[in-house]
Structure formats: structure tokens, C-alpha cells
Amino acid sequence: MLTYGIVAIGLAASVAAFNRVLSQYLMLGLSIGVLALAVIGLWDFRSIHLWTPYFQMTPLRAWFLLVVGIVSTMAAWYRVGYQQHNQVFTGFWLPWFVLAMAAVILSQTVWVFMTAWEVMAATSFLLVVSHHEEPGVIKAGYIYLVMSQISAMAILAGLLLMAASLHSMNFALWAAKARFLPWETKSGVFALLTLGFAIKCGIIPFHVWLPRAHPVAPAPVSSLMSGAMIKLGVFGIVQFLLMDLGATALLWPIVLLVLGAVSSLLGVLYALMEHDLKRLLAYHSIENIGIIFLGLGVMGVGIDLHHPQIAVVGLVASLFHTLNHALFKSQLFLAAGAVEQHTGTLDAEHLGGLIRTIPGVALGFLLGSMAISALPPFNGFVSEWLTFRGLLSLATGFHGLWAASALGLALVLATTSALAGMCFVKASGVTFLGQPRQRVAQVPLGRSITAPILGLALISLALGVFPEPVVRVIGSIDPTTSYHAVSLLLPIKTTLIAVLLGIAVVALVLLARPSQARTVPRWACGGDATPAMQFSSSSMTKAIRTTFAVIYRPHRQLSRIGENSRDFPERLVYKGGTTPTWERYLYRPGYQMAWWLSKSTARIQAGPVRLYLTYLLVAVGMMLLVLH
Amino acid sequence: MLWGVQGISVVVVIMMAPLVLGITQVVKARLQGRRGPSLWWGYWVLAKTWGKETTVPEYSSWIFRVAPSISLAAMILVAGTIPWAGRVPNSWPHDLLTLFFLLALERFWVGLAGLDSAGTFGGLGSSRITTLGAGIEPALFAAFGILWAVSGRTAITPVVGHLSLLPWGMATVSYGLVILAELGRLPIDNVDTHLELTMMHEATVLEYDGRLLAENQAAVAIKYTALLGLGWVWLSPSLASPLLTAVLHIVEIMGTAALVGGIESRFSKLRYFQVPTYLAMASGLGLLAFYLVMTGGFN
Numbered sequence: 005m006l007t008y009g010i011v012a013i014g015l016a017a018s019v020a021a022f023n024r025v026l027s028q029y030l031m032l033g034l035s036i037g038v039l040a041l042a043v044i045g046l047w048d049f050r051s052i053h054l055w056t057p058y059f060q061m062t063p064l065r066a067w068f069l070l071v072v073g074i075v076s077t078m079a080a081w082y083r084v085g086y087q088q089h090n091q092v093f094t095g096f097w098l099p100w101f102v103l104a105m106a107a108v109i110l111s112q113t114v115w116v117f118m119t120a121w122e123v124m125a126a127t128s129f130l131l132v133v134s135h136h137e138e139p140g141v142i143k144a145g146y147i148y149l150v151m152s153q154i155s156a157m158a159i160l161a162g163l164l165l166m167a168a169s170l171h172s173m174n175f176a177l178w179a180a181k182a183r184f185l186p187w188e189t190k191s192g193v194f195a196l197l198t199l200g201f202a203i204k205c206g207i208i209p210f211h212v213w214l215p216r217a218h219p220v221a222p223a224p225v226s227s228l229m230s231g232a233m234i235k236l237g238v239f240g241i242v243q244f245l246l247m248d249l250g251a252t253a254l255l256w257p258i259v260l261l262v263l264g265a266v267s268s269l270l271g272v273l274y275a276l277m278e279h280d281l282k283r284l285l286a287y288h289s290i291e292n293i294g295i296i297f298l299g300l301g302v303m304g305v306g307i308d309l310h311h312p313q314i315a316v317v318g319l320v321a322s323l324f325h326t327l328n329h330a331l332f333k334s335q336l337f338l339a340a341g342a343v344e345q346h347t348g349t350l351d352a353e354h355l356g357g358l359i360r361t362i363p364g365v366a367l368g369f370l371l372g373s374m375a376i377s378a379l380p381p382f383n384g385f386v387s388e389w390l391t392f393r394g395l396l397s398l399a400t401g402f403h404g405l406w407a408a409s410a411l412g413l414a415l416v417l418a419t420t421s422a423l424a425g426m427c428f429v430k431a432s433g434v435t436f437l438g439q440p441r442q443r444v445a446q447v448p449l450g451r452s453i454t455a456p457i458l459g460l461a462l463i464s465l466a467l468g469v470f471p472e473p474v475v476r477v478i479g480s481i482d483p484t485t486s487y488h489a490v491s492l493l494l495p496i497k498t499t500l501i502a503v504l505l506g507i508a509v510v511a512l513v514l515l516a517r518p519s520q521a522r523t524v525p526r527w528a529c530g531g532d533a534t535p536a537m538q539f540s541s542s543s544m545t546k547a548i549r550t551t552f553a554v555i556y557r558p559h560r561q562l563s564r565i566g567e568n569s570r571d572f573p574e575r576l577v578y579k580g581g582t583t584p585t586w587e588r589y590l591y592r593p594g595y596q597m598a599w600w601l602s603k604s605t606a607r608i609q610a611g612p613v614r615l616y617l618t619y620l621l622v623a624v625g626m627m628l629l630v631l632h
Numbered sequence: 633m634l635w636g637v638q639g640i641s642v643v644v645v646i647m648m649a650p651l652v653l654g655i656t657q658v659v660k661a662r663l664q665g666r667r668g669p670s671l672w673w674g675y676w677v678l679a680k681t682w683g684k685e686t687t688v689p690e691y692s693s694w695i696f697r698v699a700p701s702i703s704l705a706a707m708i709l710v711a712g713t714i715p716w717a718g719r720v721p722n723s724w725p726h727d728l729l730t731l732f733f734l735l736a737l738e739r740f741w742v743g744l745a746g747l748d749s750a751g752t753f754g755g756l757g758s759s760r761i762t763t764l765g766a767g768i769e770p771a772l773f774a775a776f777g778i779l780w781a782v783s784g785r786t787a788i789t790p791v792v793g794h795l796s797l798l799p800w801g802m803a804t805v806s807y808g809l810v811i812l813a814e815l816g817r818l819p820i821d822n823v824d825t826h827l828e829l830t831m832m833h834e835a836t837v838l839e840y841d842g843r844l845l846a847e848n849q850a851a852v853a854i855k856y857t858a859l860l861g862l863g864w865v866w867l868s869p870s871l872a873s874p875l876l877t878a879v880l881h882i883v884e885i886m887g888t889a890a891l892v893g894g895i896e897s898r899f900s901k902l903r904y905f906q907v908p909t910y911l912a913m914a915s916g917l918g919l920l921a922f923y924l925v926m927t928g929g930f931n
Contacts, residue, residue, distance in 0.1 A: 357750075359693045370695075370744075379737045380730065389729050393786065400784040400926075407926040408919060411777060415770040415915065418732075422769035425740050426762035433747030433758065439691040495787055497725040501709065508705035509698070516843040518686065518697030526689035526751040526839060539747065539755025547763040551908050 007054055010037040014099040021095035032080040034099055038106055039073030042066050060112040063481040068109045068239045071330045075231035076102045078456040079224035082338050085452035088222045094134045101127040108236055114163045114173045125152040131225040132217045144216040151213040155203035162196030183250035190252045197244055205237035205293045208267040209586050218286035223341020230289045231334035235326050238296055246303055257304025260297050265416045268294030272423040276548055277582050279541045281340040281350045284431055292329040295391055296322045302394035314397050321390035323478045328383040332375040335460035339369040342453050347444040352541040357440040362449055366436040368457030373428035375464045378421045381502030383467035430544045439535045469502040557583035634721050634874055641716035641878040649853035650674025652889045659893030678846050686842030691750035699745035700847035706738040707851045711858040716878045718790050718870030726788050739765045746836035757835025767911035768814050774915035775806040777922025792869045802921040804867050809914035811859045818896045860888045
């Protein structure tokens, strides 16, 4: 009943796109419906009867549906106060996008899965190009479309390989029988599906679409894509590869671990160099997906070694981080959208001091920054703690060099989380604090734009203070493990830490009485203070740029302008930047090769009918020769 | 018994923090041929700053005003997380990763406050300490390598008795190098300088005054005392009696404070861009100690 209602509301929301208010409320209804379905599914997944045998609810699917439900509810709420061009266009496709994501999660056969997947890819492309009249948007959209089609082809090939080996298209049968496949078949499936889902997740080196597509999309769309859609790649890996296939060659979990480590470290390093808030957040999505992959890798190693305790730590860590990242990343994207609407720009180098004009959004961004930097008492801390715990149990479960490499992964994660903290000190500090760097517009924002941001922050905080119920729910997702998941969390006592921290901070603030402080001019070494003397987004990260010069290959150029410019320049123009390594050394040659190949094939496909008849004749002749 | 010892030790550690700073200052002065301040110098400075008028720079927001309280609260929790008697009741939080992330919390807020002061020095300081933090966090993790190897858990426990001397020595050196960086002492940062070219933590708190500055100073002192003590808690043996262990650790803290004074007189500051090498060396030592323990040849 509920599901029919959800589909009906979704279609109605899509059709009603011409009426702004009606479509927004219908969209909100659709999202809440999805959320309700997820909550009922987590409560008792057997009570939900969908259209068998095409759709089916399982605890894992309910979990991912919850992720989609929360993010889309908040995005729909946010849209009530969000102004954008082409409202009708976005309003028309958004319900389709959410419905397609739900269908991907709930699908039970290959065909339904692939159809829903392609609908999701197509509608998300259309949503990315919502502002298609602006320059550069279509190009970013095309890059996204090409990448998502490569991803879909790899996934289709992987699923068909599995279906052919099992003689069934039905996922229920896969769950029962896939674990008995020979390891060669498993490896083929693993390679194809990992490639497909990794592209969708934005794992490095398949990440190029992410930092392009997110900045051009409207904020609710970015938050849905980054919070919910890229998580479906994680869903695919957990469902098909880790749960269905079971134990494989140990190589594959190690591949997941390496992909995770590379993506998390490089993701955050690239994020540090960004000055555009949304691009910065997109790179942080790459980083966090990397952290989730580390958890998945831990789970895979645990499964392969038949070590249920390690497997369940990995599962809980990755699924908990999936939800957490969905929460704080959509919160940050919505806040970035609010900044854009307020000032008309996302370039941190032009901003500053916004905490005085939009205090609610600033608070939301700050709390999101703390959560994504894994600071207690927020939820990111708990899931990153669990990931560390998983890597440590790998490190101490092995011997010699394997153990040292596993500890090395933990060090990578530690570096990542410290750099993420730095990046968010930079992002929130340069955007919201200090003195405005340039004069920008100050469009007032409505309450309905701030409320969902703060609402998400509240959920993040609640999950960080009371993580036990969540861990218990995730622990029950994998029916094969009997290990008591909650006992893993006992040593951190987040509730106690949070309460003590809260009491101490309040007491100390009351003692310090900062409200009675006198405001004085800041210290400028006796000169006049100007906004330009503050640290900017690029000067904050100068030392990182120098230290990691191998990765960034920074370049800069100082030009002197004016008559007699060598000795007495009137103006100095400084240009600096980093080299886009993957684009230049991987994608550019690949693109050129594809171009060259298609040009070469064009030569034999010149158009004259006589030529084609000759080809036909030659082909038939060769066939006869072979068959004979 | 254990509850009481832990509670009292935490209070003692927090209260003695300015004294520990004072010991380092006095030893440093004597070694450099000066008379130096009194041992109680730290308390005097805190009292003096607390009594002054609190000022905040223009363009700063509530972030600047609450940041010192958050750093101080995080440092009090750090001191409380360490099991001073070598062991604590199981319901007392004593998780090492929580301690790391509390340090990160303090760094985050100090960094934000630096940017919120809207001056050059604040931004300079927050850029420097957050960059340093990116090297310190993994190095701390590596320095505790033998703890993971021996216990397989993340709780802070003494490791001695399970190890031979070589990995223990390497881990001790590694931990020492890392905390010198985390505490902002020489050869990484000089707490006594106010030269814009060299200062790190001091730059972030340059605009503070009055009670807010006092809270910052208290946070620095508690961090200093707690992290010096943490080394003894996990690297030195525990006695049978919890009370005696806690007393021993507190005496050891004072000894180490004197040692830091000696190190600070002996070494000069490293160039900022050599710090990554220094931290990589510390992490390498920690990793190697972990490797030695995991291969099993040395325990």
C-alpha cells in the first residue's frame, strides 16, 4: 500500500512541477514516504511486501533506503526556500531521480536493477545540467554522462557474467548460490563490478566527474548525489561482492583497501587546493568514499579469512560511515548552496565574515565541518574510530610485513583525518570568519533554508552521542554473523565523553565571561589593518603544497605589467595553480586514443555502397572458408 | 580504590600543570646561565592574566570567544582519559583514539580562532599548526605501534613486561619526538619567541587577553603535563599498588619536564620545511618497533 502511495506521489510531484509550491510539498511527501518505508524495513523487513519477484526488501536495502530517505527529505525541505533558475525542470526530474534510487536499492532481478540504474544515471545527468544555459555546465554534464555510462556497462557485464554462471537473473538465488562459484568466475565478477561501482562512487582514478558535476548542479541536487547516489556504489559492492560472493581470492579485498587508501589520501589532498566550496566538498566525497572502502576492504579480508569478528567490524564501520557521510555531506552541500544564494559566489577567496550575516548557515557548516573531521562528539568520530579499529584488527591479526602494511593503512587514515580537519578549518574559517575579503551581495535567506541544515547537524550530533542503537541495527544486517556488535563500541563511551565535554565547555565559558570583553582593533604591527592581510584559502595551504609538491606539481607565474615593467612595474599579477595529473596523464591520452580510433574506423566506412558490398563479400567468403 | 586514585590523580595532574611548566623554564634558564623565574612562575602568570581585562579584536565572532574554553575542556578530558595508576575501572573512558581525536578537537578550534581574529598572525599560526597536525596525527599513531601489537586493543595500558628492550627503546624515542612536536617545544616550535617568522601556537593566541588568554595558557600547561605523563603511563612499569604507581608517574612527569628543559637548551629550532622529515623519522621508528614485535623475534 505504502509503496503504491509513494510511486503515485512521486509521479504527481513530477507532473505538478509547474506549480512550485505543490510540487515541493509532494516531493517532501515522497521523501518522507521513502523514509517511512526504510524505517519499517529496518524494524521488520518481512512485513513489507513489494511487487514480487521484481522487488524485495532486505535489512541491507532498508539501511540504504534510509540513507536515501533522510537526504531526500532534507533536500526537499531545503528546496522550499531555495531560489534557482529552471525550477520547473529540476522539479520535474527530481522525483524520478529519488524513485529510481529507491528502485535500484529494492530491485530483485538484473533487468529491474539495470533499468533503474540507467534511469538514475539519466535523471541525475538531467539534474546536473539544470542550469544548462550557463557556460561549462553542459560539458561537465557530458563528462559525468560518459563516466556513468562506462560504469553502467561494466556493471551490466559483471551482473550478466554472474547470471550466466548461475543460470538465474534473480538476486534471491544469487544470495543462496553465488558463494559456491569457482574462484575464476568470482574474480571476473569482482573485477567488473568493482570497476563499475567504483566509477559511480568516484574512487580515484575514476573520480574526474565528481568535482565537475557537483559545482554546476543546484545545491539540493548536489546534496542528493553526494549524500545518496554515490552510496549506491557502496550498496552494490556490499550486496553483490561481499555478501553474495562470500570468500574470494584475498587479492580482491586488498584491491578494495588500496583503492580506499589512495582515494582517501589523494581526495583530501586535492580538496585542500580547492577554493570553490562545492568543488572542495566534492573532493571530500572522494575522500570519505575512500574511508568507506577501507571499511569494506576490512570486511572482505574478514570474510576471506573466515574471521567473523573482523568482518563485522568492517561492515559496521563502512555502513555507519555511509550514513554519517550522507548526513554531514548533504548538510555541507546545502550550506554551500545557501552561501551561494546569499553572496552569489562560491569562491572562498572572495568571502569572509559571513558568520555575521548568515549565523545559522555558518553554525550548520561549522558543525558539519566538525562531524566530517571526525571530532568528538559527532558521528564521524564514531565511524572513523570503527574503521581504525578494523584496520588495527587486521594489523594485529597478521604477521610481519602484512601487519606493517595494515598499520600503514591506518597511518594513511590518520593523515587523511588530520588533513580533513585542516581543510575544514580552512573552508569554514576563510568563508565564515574574519573580515569580508571583497564586497559581495548579501541576499537575505529564509528560515526554511537554515532549518534543514541545522536539522541534519542535530541528527549527526545525536548519532555521535548515542551510537549504540545504530551499531545494533547494522550488526543485525548480516545474518551470518553472530558476533555481538555493540561490544565493539564499549571502550569509547561517547555519551559520557560528550556529556563531560558539554559540561566543561559551558562551565568554562561562564567562567571566562567572554560577553563582557571589550572590542579593540587587531594587531597590524602598527600599520593600518586591511582585509587583504588575512590568510586566504591558498596561503593557508602553502606548506602542504610545498610538502606534497610531487603530487601537486605546483606552478606559478608572476607577470609585471606597465611601462618599464622590468624595474618599475605598475601592477604585479600572480597566477598559481596545481597540475591536474589524472586529466593530463590518463584521461587526455585516453580521449585522444578514442578519437584517433574512431577517425581510423571512419576511413573504412567512407560511404560508397560498392565498398560495403565488397566487405560483405569478403566476410561471407571468410565465413564459408572457416565453416568449411 | 581505583576510582579514588584515578580521580585524585587527574585533579593533581591538572593542578600541578603550571608547576611542570615552571620546572622546564627554571631548568632551561639555569642551563643557559640565567637565574630564571621561580618554580611557581606558571601560577603567577595565570593569576596575572586572569585578572586583566579581556579584549577581543574587531571582526571576531563567538568562535573566538568560545574557542579557549573548548580547548581547555578538551585538554581536561585528555588528562582524565589517561589511566594514571596504570589501570582504571572498565567504565572509565581510557581509549587512546579518543585521546587523539580530543587533541584534534583542540587543534581545530585553535585553528578556527586564529582565522577568526582577522589578522595576519592568527591565520599564519592556524596554517602552521594544522599543517603540523597532519604530520603529527599519523606519527602519534605509529609511535603507539607496539601498544597495538602487544594488546591488540585501543585502550591505554602499560606495555612493559611483554617486550624486549629494543622495540621498547625505539617506541620511547619515537613517542618523545612526536610529543615534542605536538607540545610545540623545540626543535619544532619555540614557546619563548614572539617573532612572526618562528612562532606557531603563540601566533594563534596573539590577539587573546585576560581570561580567554588564561584559559588558553591553562590548556597548554595541562596538555604539556598530560602528554609527558602519558609516555610514562604506557612505557614505564606499573607497581603493584595503584596509589604508588600514580605517585611515581607524577614524580616522573617532573623529571621529564626538567629533561625537556635540557633538550630545549641543547637543540635549536628546525627549519619549518624539515619538520615533515623529522615526523617521518618518528613514524618510521614507531612502525619499525611495531614490525619487530609482530615478527616475534624480539619478545
